[in-house]
Amino acid sequence: MKKKSYRHIFFDLDKTLWDFDTNSIETFREIFIKYNLPGKGVDSFDEFLDVYNRHNHLLWEFYRKGEIVKEVLNIRRFALTLHEFGINDALLSSMIAEDYVNLSPTKTNLFPHTIAILEYLRKKYILHIITNGFEEVQYRKLNHSGLTMYFNEIITSEDAGSKKPELHIFNYALKRSGALPEESLMIGDDEEVDILGAIEAGMDQILVDYNGEFPDSKATYRIESLDELYGIL
Numbered sequence: 001m002k003k004k005s006y007r008h009i010f011f012d013l014d015k016t017l018w019d020f021d022t023n024s025i026e027t028f029r030e031i032f033i034k035y036n037l038p039g040k041g042v043d044s045f046d047e048f049l050d051v052y053n054r055h056n057h058l059l060w061e062f063y064r065k066g067e068i069v070k071e072v073l074n075i076r077r078f079a080l081t082l083h084e085f086g087i088n089d090a091l092l093s094s095m096i097a098e099d100y101v102n103l104s105p106t107k108t109n110l111f112p113h114t115i116a117i118l119e120y121l122r123k124k125y126i127l128h129i130i131t132n133g134f135e136e137v138q139y140r141k142l143n144h145s146g147l148t149m150y151f152n153e154i155i156t157s158e159d160a161g162s163k164k165p166e167l168h169i170f171n172y173a174l175k176r177s178g179a180l181p182e183e184s185l186m187i188g189d190d191e192e193v194d195i196l197g198a199i200e201a202g203m204d205q206i207l208v209d210y211n212g213e214f215p216d217s218k219a220t221y222r223i224e225s226l227d228e229l230y231g232i233l
């Protein structure tokens with residue numbers, strides 16, 4: 001395949017560059033101790049995390065479809081999790097929700113090769129972010145982990161008024177960056193959200209498939225580690 005000459009590269013943030021799961025676990029360990037959850041009937045940290053992940057995933061689906069707002073998403077994921085452990089405490093749920101939102105974006109674990117690859121790419125391309133997270137939260141993650149300086153435009157779903165994989169956020173990102181779809185590349189970890197969305201928008205795509213879950217990805221390229229980008233870009 002002849003390589004296209006890209007000018008603009010759009011990165012997803014969570015689970016592509018910023019190691020969401022590791023950062024999340026670190027945050028939960030602190031919350032677990034701070035609110036003495038073992039003393040309140042939550043015996044296993046891993047079980048707590050599993051239950052939380054299940055509710056969070058389902059609620060994000062609702063949020064993505066516009067069926068609930070972010071404040072509801074944030075508190076309900078903890079209320080439902082605690083409920084499964086027999087804890088029905090609205091105040092505790094909202095305190096944990098607030099702590100989680102404040103604390104997790106200060107965590108700084110990135111995937112291997114993140115900084116090195118951004119240093120390499122910034123010399124050859126104009127780099128941007130397209131992320132479905134909350135505006136304030138995503139900016140804090142970028143700042144704390146030292147990533148802000150690498151990106152020209154940082155497009156969040158809040159700011160775009162639309163979430164990936166919807167076409168609008170991609171078109172909005174292209175417009176704000178002054179980029180054409182044919183000279184643009186989307187790099188993300190989610191086949192549906194990042195890859196199918198970018199295909200719709202007429203951009204090439206690279207799936208970062210860390211866990212090898214999508215061998216049949218529709219993406220232009222599929223990689224399992226960020227250092228594979230040196231061979232492509």
Ligand SMILES: [Mg+2]
Nearest residue numbers: 012014015189
């Ligand atoms: Mg992602």
